[in-house]
Amino acid sequence: MKSRFWSVMLAATVSFAAASTVLADIADPSQDDTPPFMYDETDPFSLDDDRNAPVRATEQQRNRTFDAPSDPAEYPEFAKKIYLRAVDLHLAGNIHESIEYYKRAIMLDPDSAAYHADLGEAYREMGMTREAIIEFETAVQLNPKLANALTTLGVIYDRENLPHKAIEYHRQALRLEPDNYVALNNIGHAYDSLGLVRAAIINYRKAIEINTEFTAAHVNLADTYLRVGQVADSIEILKKAISIAGAENIKTGMYHNLLAEAFALQTRYAESFEALKIAISIEPSNQDAQRNFFYVFDNLAKESLQAGNAETAAAYLSQAERTVGSGNPRMALFYNSIGTAYMQNKMCKEALEAFENAAALIPTEQEFIKNLEDARGCSGG
16 A cells, blocks of 8 residues: 555543542553653743633622622632533533633632633633633642543643643643543553654553553554554454444444555455445545545456456446445546456456446546547447
């Protein structure tokens, strides 16, 4: 294969950043064989920037918030009621309005880590990354033992291409929750993005040891094995991930696509073909799977014709038509490819039909037009 089909990197995330149970502090579990690091990235989300100040309020603003009580001692209890309303709105999917309620609760009780964390989560779900980071950072400053907030910060920084900061926050979460397999998986993902493959593998394995049903770590480990040439190991792990996820799970479309790549790397094109048929049946719009399907079909058709098995090649073409649809413009590539193979095997009539189908789908493609003319000359037409 001339290149990787695709790359899967699953950074698992967490939901609402509610206050977590405090667990005993432990030694950093990543200090086995994983390399030490220092980061010198410019942090675009620094709280030192006045523009990034977390939600605060003046006394006058607090008094205007929902007719807040005049006695400041009553602010925290009143803030809790507003916060619970924010949570209800958030859970109901009314995130934009929930943000306003979270902000009002924080105006009355600015030192509540949970309020800042849940506001950060609402911002994250709205795609407001800078605002989300500000609130999560504030939350963990107020309460350094909010493991979910630490994990979520790690995910955000990873997605912002700041893997060193991601690792820092995931490690903090692990000190609080040593069995946090999500954090371990995400540390692996961050190491992977830094090119530290061995460290990534160690952390993916740890995540799987803790939760053998955690498919994200399985697939990340399989993808990493594939890139370092451990194809057989990758296939075994992917089969397990598919079994865990279940045939009806939409994620297995992606898993079958990666499994198809692994099979193709071992030139097991027939098995790759079957895996891609499943991937496309689960996700018909998956463009990666369709591109990969063409690559595998091309190899199967050529192998069949070179072995003198024209009927087998035709059967693969028929399966391709059923899988991606005969009217799909991408089928033009299938038809052109098998037409070329037919021409090489002096099967002029079959080549002519294939090139006619290709040209019918994309009439302006000059390569198809030329091939069609050559086939007509070959067949005497």
